[in-house]
Amino acid sequence: MKMALHRAQTSMVLATALYRGSHLVAGISAVLQHQRHRPVQWAMLGAVLACSAVVFADTRRRGCPGPWVVWLDVLVTGSLLPFVAYAWGGARASESIAWVMLLGGSSAALATVGLRRRAAATAIVLLLVTHASGYVAVAADTAVIGAHLNALVFSAVISRVLWWYLRRQGTLLDAANDRALAAEAQRARYAERIKHHRALHDTVLATLTAIAGGVDAGTNEVRRRCAREAAYLRRLVEQTGDQETGSEIFTALEESVRSAESLGLRVTARYHELPSVPADIARAMADAVTEALNNVRRHAGTGHAYLTVTGDSGRLTVAVVDQGHGLVPGRAAPGLGLTRSVHGRMREIGGRCTVDGAPGEGVSVELRWPG
Incomplete structure (x- = not known):
């Protein structure tokens, strides 16, 4: 009722x-x-x-x-x-x-x-x-x-x-x-489209304009940039209409992914049935993901990370996985820093973080909200 x-x-x-x-x-x-x-x-x-x-x-x-x-x-x-x-x-x-x-x-x-x-x-x-x-x-x-x-x-x-x-x-x-909520949702979708349009203007369109203006498309730097923009476009296209409810978390996590990519880390991201979450929760989850991706870039010994985001009955699960060195006994510094930073953020929002890994098998960081 x-x-x-x-x-x-x-x-x-x-x-x-x-x-x-x-x-x-x-x-x-x-x-x-x-x-x-x-x-x-x-x-x-x-x-x-x-x-x-x-x-x-x-x-x-x-x-x-x-x-x-x-x-x-x-x-x-x-x-x-x-x-x-x-x-x-x-x-x-x-x-x-x-x-x-x-x-x-x-x-x-x-x-x-x-x-x-x-x-x-x-x-x-x-x-x-x-x-x-x-x-x-x-x-x-x-x-x-x-x-x-x-x-x-x-x-x-x-x-x-x-x-x-x-x-x-x-x-x-x-x-x-109901009319007010529908209007607010429409305004939010419009703002989300404007945000994506600006991102496309500043990234993909800028790259294409540079290539059209005579920049050598065969250099390694331009090829890497094109690869990043193509990955971003692919993720954006995969966001189908029934996933609009999770636009807040999608936008926040995309900022983390693109930040990691700008530092040279290749990220394969997949989003499935994103739930609608409060803005502060989305921001905290994105900050935790940023730290997890930074940990991959600094300590994993690999240039590739995998991000998977899923929603189930209002619950949000984010996994950051790499296939690098893993957690080596006696070398606690990377794991300790990850644990302190990410665990602290998740505890503040009522979430939970699980870190798992073995020597030579990479590291998996799983974030859940609510915990």
């Missing part, structure tokens, strides 16, 4: 609970003043309290009152108790049965909130018949009966109108939030 609609529903349930609470306070006051020596009256109050507890416990668990608990309240609190008060509770006048009848208003309100339109109408009719019969049994005046039935009907009508209004406002607010 949408957030605003859920809040509207919660507000209506709270209002209904407070309405029932006011009736319970009136009932307790009436019993204490006039019928405190009648055990049946206290038993009736206990039944109302128990029924109300069941109703609102179910409402809290489900988020809204279930039909069966609403019918339980209508049948017990609204329909059965007036006859119990007359038959065993000593109610023989309208004043002595009034507190029981008062509870019908909150039962009617609850019915309009928890039942569909036809079922709610049926419940209201049942309450009207029951309460009219109860007042006739104690020989109440016609004016008293009419006023009470009018109050019962309008309790239902007001609750229905309020519930309709709150749901409508919640739906409209949720729709406005």
